[in-house]
Amino acid sequence: MTTARTDTETVVYARHDETELSLDIFRPQHENRHCAIALLHGGGWRAGSKEAVHPRAQALAAQGFTAVTVQYRLLGAAPWPAQLEDAITACVWIRDNAAALDIDPAALVVQGHSAGAHIALMTGTLDAEMRPAAIVAYYPAIGFHPVAPPPPPSDPSVPQLPPLPLEIDELGRIPGWMLFPPGTPQDELDAASPIMLLHKDFPPTVIHHATADKLSGIHSSITLHRNLLELGVSSELHIYADRDHEFDRAPSMTATTVQATTSFLERLVTRRRESEAEAQRFGFPPADVH
Numbered sequence: 001m002t003t004a005r006t007d008t009e010t011v012v013y014a015r016h017d018e019t020e021l022s023l024d025i026f027r028p029q030h031e032n033r034h035c036a037i038a039l040l041h042g043g044g045w046r047a048g049s050k051e052a053v054h055p056r057a058q059a060l061a062a063q064g065f066t067a068v069t070v071q072y073r074l075l076g077a078a079p080w081p082a083q084l085e086d087a088i089t090a091c092v093w094i095r096d097n098a099a100a101l102d103i104d105p106a107a108l109v110v111q112g113h114s115a116g117a118h119i120a121l122m123t124g125t126l127d128a129e130m131r132p133a134a135i136v137a138y139y140p141a142i143g144f145h146p147v148a149p150p151p152p153p154s155d156p157s158v159p160q161l162p163p164l165p166l167e168i169d170e171l172g173r174i175p176g177w178m179l180f181p182p183g184t185p186q187d188e189l190d191a192a193s194p195i196m197l198l199h200k201d202f203p204p205t206v207i208h209h210a211t212a213d214k215l216s217g218i219h220s221s222i223t224l225h226r227n228l229l230e231l232g233v234s235s236e237l238h239i240y241a242d243r244d245h246e247f248d249r250a251p252s253m254t255a256t257t258v259q260a261t262t263s264f265l266e267r268l269v270t271r272r273r274e275s276e277a278e279a280q281r282f283g284f285p286p287a288d289v290h
Contacts, residue, residue: 172220
């Protein structure tokens with residue numbers, strides 16, 4: 001069993017006034033797939049840090065990926081779309097430094113968790129030259145609909161989870177107040193809703209979600225997967241029984257989900273040509289069965 005190094009390299013990739021935004025780089029220890037994965041943490045766009053996804057980055061590095069955890073501005077510092085802008089800037093930095101990172105700039109993948117998965121999916125809606133080679137979405141927020149917000153917390157300086165269960169609509173969209181000010185019109189919510197912006201050239205996407213997710217529910221990921229397939233986009237949905245939101249923080253589930261992600265990225269990014277040849281050779285009905 002291979003293990004990733006625990007040491008990281010931290011670099012500043014952007015500055016906003018007095019704020020520096022940084023990346024933590026986990027290089028592959030053994031085989032190098034020459035593929036970078038930018039990781040975006042969760043936290044409802046209001047909390048969280050790049051350090052929260054360090055264990056996932058270490059697990060990916062153990063599989064031969066260059067894993068890069070991304071610090072992005074939270075809502076307390078800047079409104080949407082600053083979070084997406086920071087993700088884009090981080091991706092540009094990674095591509096610009098592909099030689100130093102020993103990666104293929106065309107093989108950049110964006111992985112996100114919860115709110116970070118929403119940002120990751122939004123990178124798939126960018127112009128072609130800016131889109132990642134693939135997206136890894138863990139229990140993603142796929143869109144927003146207008147709902148009255150709950151009463152404000154007694155201490156607004158302390159990030160709090162929204163009241164559960166969330167008011168999720170028939171598409172699996174979460175309340176708009178989680179990202180936008182109350183009263184934001186639906187067209188503005190739609191402009192930040194990946195489920196409303198999918199297209200036939202969307203990057204290949206692998207989705208991870210658990211059946212006991214009390215925060216976002218599994219229906220959102222099922223809807224996302226079905227819509228991608230209807231568009232002809234390569235999509236894979238992995239459903240995990242009896243686990244909740246952020247289930248992959250558990251070491252056993254980190255290992256399980258990273259193995260599934262590795263298989264997907266081998267087939268759709270790092271070894272795509274070989275995978276397509278193998279699929280043709282072993283198609284159905286079998287041509288070599290007598």
